[in-house]
Amino acid sequence: MKAARVLRFGPPNVITNEDVPKPEPGAGQLLVRVKAAGVGHWDALIREGKVQLQPLPLTLGSELSGIIEGIGADVSGFELGDEVYGATNEQFGGAYAEYAVPSARRMAPKPKTLSFIEAASVPIVTVTAWQMLFEYAHVTAGQTVLIHGGSGGVGHLAIQIAKAFGARVIATASTANQDFIRRMGADVAIDYTKTKFEEVAKDVDVVLDMAGGDTLKRSYGVVKKGGIIVSIVDEVDQKELDARGIRGVEFRSSPKASVLEDLTRLIDAKKITPIVSQMFPLSEVARAQEQISTRHTRGKIVFQVADEPKG
Numbered sequence: 001m002k003a004a005r006v007l008r009f010g011p012p013n014v015i016t017n018e019d020v021p022k023p024e025p026g027a028g029q030l031l032v033r034v035k036a037a038g039v040g041h042w043d044a045l046i047r048e049g050k051v052q053l054q055p056l057p058l059t060l061g062s063e064l065s066g067i068i069e070g071i072g073a074d075v076s077g078f079e080l081g082d083e084v085y086g087a088t089n090e091q092f093g094g095a096y097a098e099y100a101v102p103s104a105r106r107m108a109p110k111p112k113t114l115s116f117i118e119a120a121s122v123p124i125v126t127v128t129a130w131q132m133l134f135e136y137a138h139v140t141a142g143q144t145v146l147i148h149g150g151s152g153g154v155g156h157l158a159i160q161i162a163k164a165f166g167a168r169v170i171a172t173a174s175t176a177n178q179d180f181i182r183r184m185g186a187d188v189a190i191d192y193t194k195t196k197f198e199e200v201a202k203d204v205d206v207v208l209d210m211a212g213g214d215t216l217k218r219s220y221g222v223v224k225k226g227g228i229i230v231s232i233v234d235e236v237d238q239k240e241l242d243a244r245g246i247r248g249v250e251f252r253s254s255p256k257a258s259v260l261e262d263l264t265r266l267i268d269a270k271k272i273t274p275i276v277s278q279m280f281p282l283s284e285v286a287r288a289q290e291q292i293s294t295r296h297t298r299g300k301i302v303f304q305v306a307d308e309p310k311g
Contacts, residue, residue: 003059003097004285009049012289015060017282022099024070029101030078031070036120037095037282038063039301040153044293046092054091060285061095061303062088063255064102065110065119075104083110085119087127087255096285098305108260111267114274121153121274121300126263128232128253129158129208133165136230136249137206141166146201146222149210150186151177153300154232158208159184160272170201172211177298184275198222209233220244275299 005018025031043060045051065085068078078084086107088094094101110119132154133139145162149155150171162169163185171186178189190197196218203224209216212233219229220240229236229248236248266272277299280288288301 001098002282004061004282005057005059006047007057009047009056012047012286012293015047015285015289017285020059020097023094023101025072025075025101027073028075028104029072030068030075030084030104030107031072032064032066032084032100032102032107033069034064034066034095034098034100034305035116036065036305037061037097037303038120038122038124039280039288039292039303040124041292042092042124044289047289054093059094059097061097061100062092063120063123064088064095064100065116066100066305069099072101072104078104078107083116084108085110085114085116085123086257086260087123096282096303096305098282105257106255106260108257108264111264113268113270117276117279117302117304118274120302121276122157122263122267123255123260124253125153125300126157126161126272126274127255127259128154128251129161130259130263131253132208132230132232132251133158133162133167133206136251137208137228139165139167139206142168143205144168144170144201144203145206145208146197146204146219147171147186147208147210148197148215148219149173150181150184150189151298152210153297155208155210156181156184156275156299157272159186161266164266164271167206170197170204172197172215180298206230220246276302278302279304 068082088102151173170188171181172190172192207229209231223246225245232251241248
């Protein structure tokens with residue numbers, strides 16, 4: 001089978017498409033014929049060697065959609081031919097290939113209302129948005145949430161999920177993405193190239209930070225006492241938190257089937273809609289990695305590994 005392989009850490013051009021043996025599912029695993037695979041910032045970090053979760057050589061890719069063609073030992077609740085989506089494993093790898101062997105506990109039935117392409121855009125970013133909002137920040141209806149990077153993979157879904165549960169959402173994005181974040185449901189859209197967000201957002205309950213750096217530093221002052229900052233890119237400053245009587249945490253995603261199942265219900269009920277902005281064939285994996293490395297992608301990038309079924 002074909003797989004996108006990293007033989008040495010480095011820029012996008014280190015990735016090669018190679019013929020490798022088709023895997024066999026081990027205990028707790030599924031063999032999935034991959035239809036599509038999502039592209040995330042973490043893939044670039046792994047490719048660069050900044051996050052070393054698996055030894056070289058490695059196959060990139062942590063989120064996929066496809067059809068079950070094999071079931072390993074100690075797996076229940078799935079059948080051959082099931083259409084599924086989810087994350088691969090704790091090493092965040094293996095999805096950029098024609099076949100993958102994801103952990104069954106990180107997979108769920110594919111939403112009926114989504115194509116394979118759309119479904120592959122969901123697992124990591126949507127679970128990340130969900131867990132940031134509810135498992136870390138414990139957002140409730142009526143609270144105000146400030147979302148930095150509202151047009152990105154995590155951000156555009158965090159806006160929709162927060163709104164679906166009754167929160168008021170302020171989101172930041174560039175000039176080109178103002179209409180987009182409004183369409184996603186932002187009550188207040190801030191163009192960070194023209195306006196300092198702290199001039200608009202004050203006394204918020206929650207900040208979801210997908211930007212880090214100076215944006216995170218300036219966010220401490222807009223959170224009300226008892227509120228929380230959740231960052232996916234930087235460590236929070238405990239001194240700043242203590243001085244202001246607020247909480248903070250650096251987020252780590254932990255994809256699991258139970259959250260995917262909750263998200264599937266929201267997706268099929270049309271409460272949230274994942275946005276795929278670009279689609280590449282697996283042969284153009286380097287181009288997709290170049291784009292994701294810019295950190296200025298609207299919605300998600302997805303690889304189409306196999307054609308959608310007809311009919």
